[in-house]
Amino acid sequence: MTLDLTALGWDADWATHLRRRPGHRPGRVARVDRGVCTVLGPQGPVRASLGGAVLAAAARDLTALPCAGDWVLLATWPDGPVTVEAVLPRRTALVRRTAGKDAGGQVLAANLDVAAVVEPVHPEPDAARIERLLSLAHESGAEPLVVLTKTDLAADPAAVARQLADLAPGVAVLPVSAERGDGVAALRRHVAPGRTLGLLGPSGAGKSSLVNALAGAEVMRTQEIRRADGKGRHTTTWRSLVPLPGGGVVLDTPGVRAVGLLDGVAGLDRTFADIAALATGCRYADCGHDGEPACAVRAALDDGELPARRWESWRKLQRELAFESRRREVRLAADRRGGWRRGRRPTARP
Structure with missing residues (x-):
């Protein structure tokens, strides 16, 4: 299996970092499980543990740990193990406040071009949640977008979109039904080759269904809507970067029950x-x-x-x-x- 890194977003600016580290090779983090990264490289995905320099940086600041969307430099050792030796500087980052007393942050996703706030129209959109997540999206440096899902369950999805547009000044609001395919082509235009679309929203909002619709295949597991309350079940528990046919990638984040803002004055002003x-x-x-x-x-x-x-x-x-x-x-x-x-x-x- 081979991958075209330029379709994943690799470009001449990223390559300048590689030239300073001969003997290393680039890759993009698809997911992280207990400190072990799945990294997409030219020869396909590899599993890589964290090198000493990365661990030392993380000891000073946990946001230095690699996360889905990061570009990293890898080293392969003579006895076979692969390690992440450097996390390249992030162009954008979705950062939320961590729970507890450390007053720190957690990077949910890195190097997004578009940060989409995903909100289901059924049973009813949560206006306060949209405003909170939009503040996070604005603060990330990525282009914000609001995606309204499950519009096949709404009588007039266009009217809902117009109503919610007041919550997102200057931000596009896109109604989508992964079930019927409505709006998927319009969303796909935000994921051109070399660009990354991140999905941020609560459990059951339909993010995994969106990934499957964009990929044209079932690459993310989904579950049926609960009949009792019309809500989706929690599915994704880790962040995953998925390459799309024709180029571009989509990053599905886990459903977030609560997102604390860490330092989002500029993002709040824009929201x-x-x-x-x-x-x-x-x-x-x-x-x-x-x-x-x-x-x-x-x-x-x-x-x-x-x-x-x-x-x-x-x-x-x-x-x-x-x-x-x-x-x-x-x-x-x-x-x-x-x-x-x-x-x-x-x-x-x-």
Whole structure:
């Protein structure tokens, strides 16, 4: 089996890193299982463990660990093992906050050209979830897209798309039915040769079905919708990069129950561009929109121009980002104190 790396996104800029590391070969990470990577290379997929330099970088920052979508450099040792010796700098990255007290991040996918927020129209789209995931998509650096799935279960999918377009200023909203094939060709245009489409959404949203529809074959396992509540079952538990016929790749992420924002001020501003635009009309540049005179945002709330639900969603995400910023500051201060203590020399006794 041979693979054309240019169809997976390899280009002249990536090749400059390879020229600095003679004796290595490139590949793209398709999935990671317990620290072992499945890497797509010119001769097909190989399994590779993590080399010392990668482990050392991860000890300082867990986001340095390879993830699906990363371009890496591989080495093959005389006794046969293959190791990942370098993770090439990411052009884009979907990063969510990790659970726990470390105030760190987890890279869900790397080097996406398009980050698609996948949301089912049945039984009902979750507006707050779309806004949260869109903030993550905007912050990644990739082109955001909203894909509405299971439209065969909706009476008027076009009307639903028009309604949800207000949640995504400047972002295309694409209704798709993998069951009937509606909208699949339009989605396929976002995955030209050399480009990568990432799918981000909850369990049961139909991401695996989208991958199968784009690939023209069943490459991802899917399960039937539960009859009791109309929701899909959780299927994908790992991130997987799937090459498509004709070039391009799609990356299916696991269903996310909750996505915490880590550092998404710019992404939040773009997701809520309507509120950001209203804020420019406030009398005071530092207006908190909480009782200040001549507040354009409060005026828009009062006259119904700005829906209260959207305003509360924006406030919730703003509070979350402020909290995460404080957590990072505390962690960095603790790290600096720890480094200072480790660097002190013991005082000699008289």
